Amino acid sequence: MAVRSVEGGAKQRLPGFEVVYVEEAAGEVRVPLAEAGAVAFERVAAVRTFPTYRGQRNYPGLYYAATVDRHVGFESWLERDT
Template sequence: MRFESVLPVRGFQSYKGQRHLPGLWWSSTVGGHIGYESWLERDHVMLLDFDPSVTGLSSQPFWLFWAAENGKGISHAPDYFARRQDGSAIVVDCRPADRRKPRDWVKFDAARRACDLLGWDFRLVGTPDPIVVGNVRWLAGYRHPRHRLEPVVSTLRDVFAEPRLLMDGAGLAGDPIAVLPVLFHLLWQHELAVDLSVPMHAASVVSPEVG
């Protein structure tokens, strides 16, 4: 079963007064929408979408069913399944560290054991680095292929063949108003690189992507 291609096993409910904000993330990796149940999940599906090693992605991909020691049935649907370029897989559960209750740990541990049996990686993730998220969220605004415009793409590759300040390079490539969306798209695509551990700004150094 190619779990990166399945439909969610349960729906994303929306109702008045709910604490979490569900929605759909348009993924440039799969060319379609991936559901999320909270802003935390939205941030992590965005980061998976940004990960160049990920080639497939789905939300709520399957149910796990098992029996507790008392015989009571337990079920759990992990939040995300991701396929890597090398064929390996990642199963992701999202929960803030301060909201992981004992009954949640039972489910997360079961998911980890199931992944171990299949040779998959399991990630239990919490709140991601806010600076990285802020930078990637900005680049995500330019993830759609419509921002890939020639000859600007080729010009930017030439301009940033050697590391150069972001706005300096954009100015050398043409009118920054026209050039910057293409530049941000290339950064999203990892065809150019910038340090995302600090806030991006006009003097951020953009360089060719390595490897």
């Protein structure tokens, strides 16, 4: 039995797949999927708010994430705890 190494990671080129996001200075940015791994999406601004109202069945809020040193929004406890 022969042992061979394989290349890992997400460096595969998938033609036709793009990631689109909005930067404050540049506006809408489109990059190929293979290049999106270099984008710090946890640092971009939120694109919408989490509404609250009496009688709603989910629990939106903010929690402090030490890994990014800021508060992060969540729409439910399930989302917060994952």
